[in-house]
Amino acid sequence: MYEQFFEMTHTPFTRDVPPEALYESPAMRDALGRLAYVADRQLFAVVTADAGCGKSTLIRKFASSLPKEKYILLYLSDSKLTPRWFYRGCLDQLGLEARFYRGDAKRQLQKEIEIVRGIQHKYVVCILDEAHLLEKEMLEEFRFLLNYRFDSMSPMALVLAGQTELWENKLRLQRYAAIRQRIDINCVLPHLDRSETEQYIKSHLSYAGCSRDIFSDKALDEVFKVTTGIPRMINRICEKSLMYSFQQQKRIIDDYMVKYVAEHEMLA
Numbered sequence: 001m002y003e004q005f006f007e008m009t010h011t012p013f014t015r016d017v018p019p020e021a022l023y024e025s026p027a028m029r030d031a032l033g034r035l036a037y038v039a040d041r042q043l044f045a046v047v048t049a050d051a052g053c054g055k056s057t058l059i060r061k062f063a064s065s066l067p068k069e070k071y072i073l074l075y076l077s078d079s080k081l082t083p084r085w086f087y088r089g090c091l092d093q094l095g096l097e098a099r100f101y102r103g104d105a106k107r108q109l110q111k112e113i114e115i116v117r118g119i120q121h122k123y124v125v126c127i128l129d130e131a132h133l134l135e136k137e138m139l140e141e142f143r144f145l146l147n148y149r150f151d152s153m154s155p156m157a158l159v160l161a162g163q164t165e166l167w168e169n170k171l172r173l174q175r176y177a178a179i180r181q182r183i184d185i186n187c188v189l190p191h192l193d194r195s196e197t198e199q200y201i202k203s204h205l206s207y208a209g210c211s212r213d214i215f216s217d218k219a220l221d222e223v224f225k226v227t228t229g230i231p232r233m234i235n236r237i238c239e240k241s242l243m244y245s246f247q248q249q250k251r252i253i254d255d256y257m258v259k260y261v262a263e264h265e266m267l268a
């Protein structure tokens with residue numbers, strides 16, 4: 001709707017921005033480098049961030065950067081994941097039908113991973129998104145999975161991505177000490193700061209084919225204040241501000257307009 005008015009070729013603040021056009025904050029760049037290392041060395045990593053701060057987006061970008069001839073990516077995002085469904089999900093993505101019993105399915109997966117490594121010369125990278133929702137039983141299972149061959153080698157790279165409470169309510173607790181001690185890399189995606197928020201907005205506008213500044217400096221201050229630098233919130237307020245600006249037939253968005261939108265159109 002407003003795209004024509006602002007002479008845009010794409011809608012700027014959508015979820016389906018292609019991986020190469022995503023904004024790379026310094027924290028994201030750092031996390032991507034560390035995850036590449038995790039994949040290469042077959043390590044265990046945990047990625048945490050507040051809701052809407054870009055975990056799934058980071059994973060999407062990371063997945064698209066992994067060379068297909070070297071890695072096989074398994075991606076699971078199921079809050080109700082039990083060990084049995086974990087093995088079934090992994091085997092399914094490897095093109096195999098899982099055996100019925102959990103112990104059998106686990107051995108089947110381990111054997112398949114050995115084949116992938118030994119014959120196809122590829123590494124398996126397993127990513128679990130929404131990991132803050134996983135039950136104790138599933139988190140415990142990773143411990144046994146990582147205990148493979150009496151801790152002497154790691155069968156796959158494992159990345160758990162979840163909201164900050166994955167640390168606060170789970171991994172930090174004493175009962176998860178055995179898992180916590182096995183974590184090789186811990187990445188945290190913070191909220192964007194004021195200058196990153198500006199760059200984030202500009203990168204989305206430039207993806208949309210719009211090179212001029214639509215948001216005034218004060219408007220950018222206001223967006224940062226309202227969203228505290230959470231990308232999902234930035235997307236929402238910018239989208240609604242563009243809409244409002246179009247309705248008012250104004251080509252520049254100022255801080256009053258952002259304030260109006262924040263007060264009248266943002267639910268949370």
Ligand SMILES: Nc1ncnc2c1ncn2[C@@H]1O[C@H](COP(=O)(O)OP(=O)(O)OP(=O)(O)O)[C@@H](O)[C@H]1O
Nearest residue numbers: 014015022023050051052053054055056057231232
């Ligand atoms: N680096 C980025 N570049 C472009 N867009 C981004 C970036 N990070 C986040 N976003 C946008 O912000 C939205 C929220 O990001 P994402 O879904 O990755 O957050 P999350 O941390 O996985 O949230 P949740 O905890 O709710 O699962 C996405 O829809 C995406 O459009």
Ligand SMILES: [Mg+2]
Nearest residue numbers: 055056129130
């Ligand atoms: Mg997510």
